[in-house]
Amino acid sequence: MKLTQLSASLAAVLFSSVLAAQPSDDKVIFLTFDDGPINATSALVDALTEADIKATFFINAFHMYGEGDENEDMAAAAMRKVFDAGHVVANHSYDHMLHNCTDGVRSGAEYCNEVGLWPVKSYQNVESDYEFFALNTEKLLALIPDAELYPNFKMRTMARLPYTNGWRVTSVMKGDGLCATSDTVPPWDPAFNCTPATSTNSSQVAIQITDKLAANDYKVYGWDFDWGPENWGVAFPAETMADGVAMVANMESVINQCNATVMNPLNSRTPNLDCSDGIAHNKVVILTHDFLFEDGPRGQGATINLPKLKAFAEQARAAGYRFDTMDNYAPAWQATTVYELGEFVSYQDKIYSVLQAHTSQANWQPTATPALWTLEK
Incomplete structure (x- = not known):
């Protein structure tokens, strides 16, 4: 031409x-929230507005039907609020693959929370498990029929697999959570034994689902850093989340590194992630969860953690970062x-x-x- x-x-x-518009030293944070919407999502949206952050929500619509075993009777209203506030809404499967958490009689969130076997045999069948992404969109639209009219509706084009730090972004930037889920004991159990060379059957099924999503025009995103409790083992883990200063230090430690070298624990890693094409340059994808920002069984998440959002935003901007949504991973x-x-x-x-x-x-x-x-x- x-x-x-x-x-x-x-x-x-x-x-x-x-x-001037796109300086070479521009550093971008993509703040992402998994496993909502729940009641706490509403106050979370207010806190994001106060902090002037647009975020990306990878949602499981079963919360909107009261099936997620959370405080979720206002989840549908919270979902509408997410849309109205301009946050991107993406696909995390309908039920977080908890249909596969079963004893053959009982299954789902309530049962899985009782037995604590969330990431065990999470993926079992490529075709049937894949359908829970389409079901997620269908169920959301049943309660919010005009959702597709929002430009921030990305349920058909952007996904994250439950438990799994997998990527399908460009022809080069691809990677898999090779030990993301277990076939026997939970990944935090000392008996969990997995290497990238051996992987697990559940993780291998997840890889095939990731490929199928990509073949159907989804972009699949993992994460570079998990903004979660520093210690899940204490009585109130949500109260141990890092503050703004610590978070900026964390960003500086992971930016421009493929997460295979920095991500812990083992099941959060993407050992085969290829960042060589440059699309990930100066970008950090943060994973966190709606439920960590509520006052409840996990601690004073609303009281302690919601103010941390604004403090984090202030510290990050002072360090030269800006915030954006995942649909702008490529500008x-x-x-x-x-x-x-x-x-x-x-x-x-x-x-x-x-x-x-x-x-x-x-x-x-x-x-x-x-x-x-x-x-x-």
Whole structure:
């Protein structure tokens, strides 16, 4: 394609404006919340608003039906509030794969919370377990029929597997939680024995589901850091979550490292994650959970942890970070922007990489200019 020639002065202006908008040292935090919505999600949204953070919620819609064994009778109203506040809503499966937590008679969240076998045989059948992602969308839309009208609705295009730090972002940036779930005892049990070379059957089924999601145009995201209790073994673990200063130090320790070298415990790692294409540069994906921000059995999460969100935001911004949502993991395509080889953009919930350096024009969207862009799969 022959590109329209720009004058030298106009090109210089455009190039300068791009540098100002997207500096090379721009550091981005993607704050993500798993396993909601629950009642506590409503106050969490208020705290995020106060902190001026837009987050990404990977949700399990069974909470909206009172099936999650949490404080969730207001979960549907909280879900609407998430949409209205502009947070991205993505897919985490309908029931967190708890249909596979069973003794053959009982199953689901209440039973699994009783026996404590959440990440054991979590994935058993590729075809049937995969359907719980479609069911998640169906069930959400049954209660919030207009959800698809929200631009932040990403239930059909963005997913995270329960328990599993898996990635399918570009043709290069892929990785799997090879020891994410167990076939026998929970991963925290001293008897748990897994290496990337041996993996587990449950984890291998999860990998096939990840591939199937990617083949059906989902982007699958894991995480770089878990903002959870420093000690799950104490009486009130939620009260041990790091504060803003500690969190910024944590960000500095993981940024620009593939999480295989820094992630603990073992079942949180992605040993085969490839970050070499550069899309992850200066980005940190934080995993946390709605239930850690409520006053309840796990401690004073609302009283102690909700204020930490604002403190974290202040500390992070002072350290040069900004916050964004996962749909912008690759920045949104823009017109009149200089694009160089090796850059990535998001357009219509897909990611494209630059095939030919150019300055974009209004009608040069990635879908319209295959000579300039490669669709990442």
